[in-house]
Every structure is written in C-alpha cells, then in structure tokens.
Amino acid sequence: ELDGNGVTVAIIDSGLIAEHEDLNNDNLLPGKNYTGTGSSATTTDRLGHGTYVTGMLIATPNNSLGITGLTASAQVLPLKCFDVNTQTNVPAITQALNDAIASGCSVINMSFGFGNLPGQDITDFEAALEIAAQNNIIMVAPVGTSEHLEALLPAAHQTVVGVGAINSNGQATTYSQVDSSVFVTAPGEDIVSLWYTGSGDYKANETGTSYAAVFVTALAIMAKDYNPDISPDQFKSLLASSAEDLGNPGYDPVFGFGRIDAVRFVDELIRTNGGTENLQIDIETINQTIAGCDLASYLPETTESGYEPETETYQSTTQGDSDIETQTSNLSPGELSEPEENHTIETNPREQISGVGMISRSLIIIACGLLILAVSVISEK
Numbered sequence: 001e002l003d004g005n006g007v008t009v010a011i012i013d014s015g016l017i018a019e020h021e022d023l024n025n026d027n028l029l030p031g032k033n034y035t036g037t038g039s040s041a042t043t044t045d046r047l048g049h050g051t052y053v054t055g056m057l058i059a060t061p062n063n064s065l066g067i068t069g070l071t072a073s074a075q076v077l078p079l080k081c082f083d084v085n086t087q088t089n090v091p092a093i094t095q096a097l098n099d100a101i102a103s104g105c106s107v108i109n110m111s112f113g114f115g116n117l118p119g120q121d122i123t124d125f126e127a128a129l130e131i132a133a134q135n136n137i138i139m140v141a142p143v144g145t146s147e148h149l150e151a152l153l154p155a156a157h158q159t160v161v162g163v164g165a166i167n168s169n170g171q172a173t174t175y176s177q178v179d180s181s182v183f184v185t186a187p188g189e190d191i192v193s194l195w196y197t198g199s200g201d202y203k204a205n206e207t208g209t210s211y212a213a214v215f216v217t218a219l220a221i222m223a224k225d226y227n228p229d230i231s232p233d234q235f236k237s238l239l240a241s242s243a244e245d246l247g248n249p250g251y252d253p254v255f256g257f258g259r260i261d262a263v264r265f266v267d268e269l270i271r272t273n274g275g276t277e278n279l280q281i282d283i284e285t286i287n288q289t290i291a292g293c294d295l296a297s298y299l300p301e302t303t304e305s306g307y308e309p310e311t312e313t314y315q316s317t318t319q320g321d322s323d324i325e326t327q328t329s330n331l332s333p334g335e336l337s338e339p340e341e342n343h344t345i346e347t348n349p350r351e352q353i354s355g356v357g358m359i360s361r362s363l364i365i366i367a368c369g370l371l372i373l374a375v376s377v378i379s380e381k
Helices: 049-058 090-103 123-134 209-226 232-242 262-271 283-291 361-380
Strands: 008-013 075-080 107-110 138-142 160-166 184-187 191-194 202-206 315-319 322-326 345-348 351-355
Touching: 008 049, 008 090, 008 209, 049 075, 049 191, 049 209, 075 090, 090 107, 090 123, 107 209, 123 138, 138 209, 138 232, 160 209, 160 232, 184 209, 209 232, 209 262, 232 262, 232 283
Parallel strands: 008 075, 008 107, 107 138, 138 160, 160 184
Antiparallel strands: 191 202, 315 322, 345 351
C-alpha cells in the first residue's frame, strides 16, 4: 500500500497536539520549537493549524474515531515556528528548514508564505531550499491569497511545488493567488480534520490554500513510498502530466497544470517506474511553459493604485502605525471571509509572515476515496 510507510514528512507549522485521540504516537517524531516560547522541545499546538494539517495526513484509520489520514502510515516531524502572541522571522524558519534537511526527511510541508520583507535577508532561506532539493526532498507550499501583489515564497521558488485552491465545484476560489507560483490546484474548501482545543476535538469547514497543499503533500509521500529516490523534478513532471487540465488549455496561473488526480498520478508513477523513465513532460519544458505564460491576461482590472484582486471580507488588526490583515490559521496572506482563530505572525508591523489555511468536507471525502483507490491500484499491480 502507498500509505507512507517508511516515509518521514517534516511539517513547518504551529506544532501539534500529540495527545489527540486520532493520532498514533508511533507516527510522531520528537520535534523542535523555534518560537522562543517554552523549551526547544515543546511542540504543543496553541493555534490549531499544525494539528489540522497533521490530522489530514496521518489521522489513525480503522479506530472508529474521527477521520482517516491520507497517508496514515507516514511519520511526522513537527517543527513549530508559529505560536500565539509571538513573532517569527526568516532566520527561524530557515533553521527549521535546515533541521528538516538534517533529519533525513523525504518531504517537507511548509504552511506559510511571505513576500517582500524589508530589512530581512532571505539568501540563507533560498539556499536551504536549494540544498533540500539537491537532497531529493520534495517541498510543498500553499500559494497564498489573492490580496497580495506578488508571488510568495516558498511557493514561488523553483524547487517548491506551489498549490492553489479549488472549491467543491472544481472552480478556482476567489481567494487563491493567481500567478506563476501556482503549479497545480487541489480541494481547498470545507475541510474536516483534528483540532487543538481538546484530545477528542475535530473541526469542519476550514478553507484555504494551505489545506489544498496537504493533498499534494500526500501525493509526494506516496511517490516517496513507491520510489524513495524520486527527485523533486521527477515529482513535478508526474504532477503536471497527471493533473486534470482546467481553465484555458495547458498551463495557466489560475489552475497551474490543473487539478490533481490521485488515480492518474499513481498510474503515471507506475508507468514511469517511479518517475525515472518515459516522462510525458520534462522539467525544462515545464519551466519554459510557466515562464512563457502571459500572466497579465489573467489578472483582474487594475486601477491607478494597481492590481485589485477579488477578495473576501477580511478582519484587520492594528499594530503600531500599520494595519495588519489577519485571519484564521494563516501563515501567509489571509484567506478567510470569517476569521476565527487569528494565526498571523508579524516580524514587525511592516514585515509579515503569516499562516495560510483550509479544505472541503465533500472534497476531502472524494480526495480520500481517490487516494485509497490509488493505493488499491498499486496493490493490485
């Protein structure tokens, strides 16, 4: 079965609730805390986002509780960079990334995004991304929300798979970023997973690109389960060739190469001997296709002040001289019409790294079914 057995995924997020009834401690590795609050070994989640992501991936199957994780046998390394009433910064997430690399993990899920951060040097962070890719680590990140005028790191980095969100009708959501950071799209509305407020708590109706990214992380774990040596470029090739094309024919910055299809992905994984031969599209062609896309033709109308994307209603909180947009479970730009547990982290009032989030009850059932079917297909072959 391609359930993640033997695969470790590092999750750079807000930690997790290890005592949750639907998590198996055998799947949880000792993590690390980079927030400056509590000991370095304390990864208890006080925001919920990390627990939610973890549950989507490894919630225990067949225990008559809660949900079943997409890759329930994988091991999770929690790297806590976000907490309540604390600030994070590029050096902290860079250290977490470097520690993930040193751990020997195969996949990294990064539930955050940031744009221009005046006064902060991102050279070391970008170098760490390159080193991870050189070590054949597949990295996945949400593209963030559409109120931002620039593509966000890490999703926009060429070594990372950037994921946008679609709704239950297969349409692009109003909040998902539209730019060249979008490699593929996945379900991003009304998701159900574990919650941090109690060992038996769950939460429904979460929404956002970071939860869409979890579906792609699950495919990365499956790929590493099948072929531990598959490279990030080979994984991207399989994603691009197996995705269901949506929107305009071919690549576009709304849907990327299309909506992920787990069954077709596994078929391609098998056909190409784990991504090593007879790929339908190579990474050079992929990069050229993305670079050649006319982004301007996809953007909404602009005003004298520049690009004005269609957005939901956001809650604003003032800090110092700057209004910082905040919303639920956000590590990058916000993306909830009704913010609940604010999860925005500022490096200072003008320099923001915030969390991105969310998913769909109907779509998570479909997606889980597709992944289970994909696992069945591989078992039969």
